[in-house]
Amino acid sequence: MKRLFLIISILLVSLFVFSEEVITLNLIEAFSSPWRTPTLNKIIEMFETLNPGIKINVISPPYETAYQKINLMVSTEQPLDIVEIGDWNLSTLAAMGKLEDLTPYINNWPEKNDLIDGVLEAASIYKNTPYLLPHGIFVKTLFYRPDILSKYGFKNYPKTMQEMYDMAKKLTESGKNQYGFDFRGKGYPTAFIDIVVTSFFDDIDPNNMYLTKDGKLIFDDPRAIEGLNFYVSLFKDTAPKDSVNWGWDEQVNAFVSGITPLLFQDPDTTGMLNEMLKPGQYKTAPLPVGVSGKAYPTFGFVGWGIPTYSKHKDLAWKFIKFVSSSEINGYWSKSYGALPILKSVYKYDSYFSSNIFEGWTEMFKDPKHYQFTQYPLDNENWGKWNEFQEKTMQQVLLGKLSVVRCLKQWSDFWKDAGIK
């Protein structure tokens, strides 16, 4: 008995002496999905294999309530080391003063110079400080179906808004359930409206989509009337009436079934389209430019940040650095559908230089016609704006509100919100 006790004691002591301390980092993601979360878990597995002393505990709140959960957890300083931040909640988190300024980390990061131009600037919207390192970029581009377009005698995609309207009108044969433009009526139609309306301008402030360079609200400008009238025509003449009630699901469904072969969307749509359509059945093209010869896409982004109260900031950065490395960022973007943040990924992986990505590639290398512009995301009326704009826009589309009165309401909204 004594001998057994001695052996157990020796074993326990040696276990204690030789075992390495394992540190667990808590990571919370904002965009959990059946496609994305398993990819994240695979990357974490790789990281843990390479770093045996570190474990990552993933918290995946439901997509719909993730921002609320993240904001609450960070504001109440619950144990978190890596936080996923989207462009729409960055200012909220940063304003709390609970996010670490990543400048020193990024400055010492060898792959910094490989970042896509403008990404870090876009991610520094709050006090010009990078409180996160983006891991994916979202920019809307034109998706089109060459197979449907060719049936109507079109060999190429439309290059201007007017060309797109004319093409979409020719494609529209409601009797055959064939329409042109894949309209978005509900579920944050903001970007869709603004892409069209701002294309009538040539002097949009790159720091605020709703201001001209001389600081005037675009909704007070006669060009906005032209732009919004054009948007209404696009709906009335080229889109199914039902699309007033369409969100992302319906848009993708209509595009896949060929009912509406012209669609503005983000790169995460490619994941689903690759599964549902044959290669070559869809392509992307730069957004059509407006009468001004310009288009104003916005950089949407999502990235990783570190809470100021984390006890393992360096290890958290080690993970962020790993996820942002060229190989992992390529793998991540391909599985997830976002655009990679590093230039080298576009070179080494032919997938990102295929015609699926032509739209974005062309826009990135043409700053003369494509000016990437920011939304006033740090304004606390931003959320209210999305609901208000959606509702009033639907009223216009349904003939319950005139374009002029609608623009007056939009202008008043932003004046009340402090943008003049």
Place this chain on the structure above:
Amino acid sequence: MKQRKFIILMLLPTILLISFIILYPTISGVLLSFKNYSIFNFGKVKWVGFENYKEIFSDVFYIDIVWNTIKWIFFSVFFQLIFGFILALLMKEPFKGRGLYAGFVFYPWAISGFAIGLIWSWLLNGQFGVINDILLRIGFIKEGFNFLSDPSLAMFSVILVNVWYGIPFFAIMILAALQSIPDSLYEAAEIDGAGYFTKLFKITIPYIKPTLINTILLRIIWVMNFPDVIYGMTRGGPAGSTEILSVKMINTVFYESNYSKAAAHGVIIVTVLVLYTIMYLKLTSKKEFSL
């Protein structure tokens, strides 16, 4: 006195439990509605008095929302009651396969309201919806209906789905009440020469009246607090034509992330319901009625 103390002591755990799970969240919700707790100022929450209420009542769309809520409640409950009653009458008499039939009829009640909303939003889709497809194939229509995007049809569509969803509840409640009516009453009436409608209006309805009153009362409260179907189908659109108070409350959280304003919406809904309940009970109070 001793007995009184004993009763209080025995009730104490229940009182504490109810206070914890009902009173605390209610009071905390009411207090929240007088603050400025939103996603933008977690760090600087303060009392703002009636600001949230003022903002709600000055919303240009608020009258429409109230009117939509009234339409939503009235038509939903009215048709649920009528069809639920008919269904219960049909199922009162035993017949072969009644169990299976009952299971089939009652199954909508087992599905989540939000899931129903999503399913029906696809069924009623103007472009790919099965309903339009069937109507077109049988030649009933020449062009598909825009059920959810035409404001004049959208409210009708969400009410239709809510009626479909709520019929089983009425049917279950009424069927249970019908089965408690003694057969001897009908036998006596038949001896006196009473016809079907005389029996229905003189025996059946008066006998199950307390159940009907209770069910209507409960159902109105539930329907008013039931945004699931609308949220799944239209999110309150198009142009706010299906937005009811409870949907507006959700939109306030999801779009604005303004928890205090959403709480104020909640307080308004609860106040309206409490007033309604008092009024309803006063109007319907009879000797045989008890809640």
